[in-house]
Amino acid sequence: MENKIVAKESATLTFQNKQIELPVYGGSVGPDVIDIRKLYAQTGAFTYDPGFTSTASCESHLTYIDGDEGVLLYRGYPIDQLAEQSSFIEVCHLLLYGELPNQAQLTKFTRDITYHTMLHAQFDRFFEGFRRDAHPMAVMTGAVGALSAFYHDSLNIDDPRQREISSHRLVAKMPTIAARAFKYTLGQPFVTPRNELDYPSNFLRMCFAVPAEDYVVNPVMAKAMDVFMILHADHEQNASTSTVRLAGSSGANPFACIASGIACLWGPSHGGANEAALAMLREIGSVDNIPDFVRRVKDPNSDVRLMGFGHRVYKNYDPRAKVMQKLCHAVLQEVGHTDDPMLKVAMELEKIALNDDYFVQRKLYPNIDFYSGITLSAMGFPTSMFTVLFALARTVGWIAQWSEMIADPSQKIGRPRQVYTGPTQRNYVPLSARG
Ligand code: ACO
Numbered sequence: 001m002e003n004k005i006v007a008k009e010s011a012t013l014t015f016q017n018k019q020i021e022l023p024v025y026g027g028s029v030g031p032d033v034i035d036i037r038k039l040y041a042q043t044g045a046f047t048y049d050p051g052f053t054s055t056a057s058c059e060s061h062l063t064y065i066d067g068d069e070g071v072l073l074y075r076g077y078p079i080d081q082l083a084e085q086s087s088f089i090e091v092c093h094l095l096l097y098g099e100l101p102n103q104a105q106l107t108k109f110t111r112d113i114t115y116h117t118m119l120h121a122q123f124d125r126f127f128e129g130f131r132r133d134a135h136p137m138a139v140m141t142g143a144v145g146a147l148s149a150f151y152h153d154s155l156n157i158d159d160p161r162q163r164e165i166s167s168h169r170l171v172a173k174m175p176t177i178a179a180r181a182f183k184y185t186l187g188q189p190f191v192t193p194r195n196e197l198d199y200p201s202n203f204l205r206m207c208f209a210v211p212a213e214d215y216v217v218n219p220v221m222a223k224a225m226d227v228f229m230i231l232h233a234d235h236e237q238n239a240s241t242s243t244v245r246l247a248g249s250s251g252a253n254p255f256a257c258i259a260s261g262i263a264c265l266w267g268p269s270h271g272g273a274n275e276a277a278l279a280m281l282r283e284i285g286s287v288d289n290i291p292d293f294v295r296r297v298k299d300p301n302s303d304v305r306l307m308g309f310g311h312r313v314y315k316n317y318d319p320r321a322k323v324m325q326k327l328c329h330a331v332l333q334e335v336g337h338t339d340d341p342m343l344k345v346a347m348e349l350e351k352i353a354l355n356d357d358y359f360v361q362r363k364l365y366p367n368i369d370f371y372s373g374i375t376l377s378a379m380g381f382p383t384s385m386f387t388v389l390f391a392l393a394r395t396v397g398w399i400a401q402w403s404e405m406i407a408d409p410s411q412k413i414g415r416p417r418q419v420y421t422g423p424t425q426r427n428y429v430p431l432s433a434r435g
Pocket of ligand 1: 269270271273297304305306307308309310311312313362364367368369
C-alpha cells in the first residue's frame with residue numbers, strides 16, 4: 001500500500017515546561033491527525049483515550065464517513081449510489097481491489113468467488129459437534145476459526161497471491177457457513193451451493209431450500225439480501241474491524257483474524273442492535289402506545305432508549321438508514337405485510353422523534369438498525385440470525401482492511417499502553433501470615 005498522508009504543519013505541545021513539535025498530517029478528506037508516535041520518547045508520557053474516540057489507528061484508503069453530514073463512501077462512492085446501482089459482488093471487488101470492475105474483471109471475479117463456495121467435505125462434521133440449540137453466532141465464531149485448519153495453502157501472509165486466495169475463500173465460503181449454522185439450528189439438512197445462482201440467491205437458497213420441494217428464488221428477496229449486504233460491507237475502523245486489524249497485526253492468519261472480528265461483532269453494542277430495535281417495536285406493539293414510550297425514553301430517571309436511534313459517529317441521518325427504510329417497504333409489500341403493525345409503529349415513532357426537541361437537540365436520528373430487523377424478519381430470518389447476516393456482509397470489509405494493513409509498510413504489531421492505578425510493588429506474604 002502506498003502511503004498518502006500529507007505532512008501539513010506541526011502542533012506545539014507544552015508539557016512539564018518543555019515544548020515539543022508534533023507533525024500534523026491531512027488525508028484526502030476529513031479531520032487532520034496529530035502524529036504522536038514520538039511523544040513517549042520525547043516526553044515520557046502516554047496519551048489517554050479509552051474507546052479511541054480521538055485516535056486514528058491507521059491510514060486507510062477504503063471507507064470514509066462524515067458523521068455530521070451523514071455521508072458514507074466506499075472508495076469514494078456514496079453508499080446510496082452503490083445500493084441503488086451496484087451489486088454486492090461489484091462492491092466486494094471495489095473494496096478488495098480499489099476500483100469497480102469492468103465486464104471482464106467482473107466475470108473473472110464472480111467466477112473466482114463462485115468456485116470457492118464449497119466447503120471441504122470434512123468441514124461439515126464440525127457442525128455436528130455443536131448443540132442443536134447453539135446460537136448461530138457461536139457456530140460462526142468456531143467454524144470460521146476452523147477454516148485455518150483446512151486451507152494451509154493460503155496461510156502465508158507474506159505472499160500477496162495467498163492473501164488474495166484467502167480473501168476469495170472467505171467471501172465465498174461465508175454464505176455457506178452462515179447457511180449451515182442456520183440449517184443446523186433448524187435440524188434441516190445442509191444445502192449445497194449452486195454455481196448458476198448469483199451470490200445473494202445462492203445464499204437464500206442454502207438457507208431456505210428443503211429436499212422435499214423445489215426452491216425458486218424470489219428476485220425481490222434476492223435484491224433485498226444484496227442491498228442489505230452492500231449497506232453492511234464496510235464501516236471504517238469500528239470495533240470488529242479494529243479487532244481484525246489488531247489480531248492481524250501479530251501476523252495471525254486471515255481466517256483466525258476474521259473469527260476474532262465475528263466474536264467482537266456478536267456484542268449487543270455492535271452487531272446486536274437490530275435485534276434490540278425489533279424487540280422494542282414488538283414491545284410497543286401499537287401506535288397508541290408510542291406517546292407513553294417516548295415519555296419513558298425522555299424521562300431522565302429511566303434508562304429506556306429508543307433503539308435504532310443515535311450513533312457514535314453519525315450526528316445526522318445515517319445514510320444507510322434511508323436505503324434500509326426503502327428496502328423494508330419493498331420486502332413487506334412483497335410478503336403482503338403492508339399493514340404490518342411494527343412498520344406502522346416504526347414510521348410513526350420516527351416521525352415523532354424527528355420532530356421532538358429531545359431527539360433534535362441531541363442529534364439523534366434513525367440508524368441502519370431501525371428498519372433492518374423488520375426487514376430481515378419479513379424475509380424469514382429469526383432474530384438469532386441477524387448478527388450472522390451482518391457478519392456475512394462485513395467479511396469483505398474485514399478482509400479488505402486486513403489486506404490493506406498487511407501491505408502497509410508502516411504496519412506494526414498493535415500494542416496500546418495504559419495508565420496503571422493498581423497497587424505499587426509489595427512483598428509476598430505467606431498464607432499463614434495473612435489475616
Ligand atoms: N434514545 C434516547 N436517548 C438517547 C439515545 C437513544 N437511542 N441515544 C443517545 N441518547 C441520549 C443520551 O441519553 C444522552 O443524553 P444526555 O446528554 O441527556 O445524557 C445523549 O443522547 C448522548 O448519548 P451517548 O450515549 O453519550 O452517545 P454515544 O455516541 O455514546 O452513543 C449509541 C451512541 C450507543 C449508538 C446510542 O445512541 C444508543 O445507545 N443508541 C441505541 C442503540 C442503537 O441503536 N445502537 C446501534 C448503533 S448502529 C450500529 O452499531 C450498526
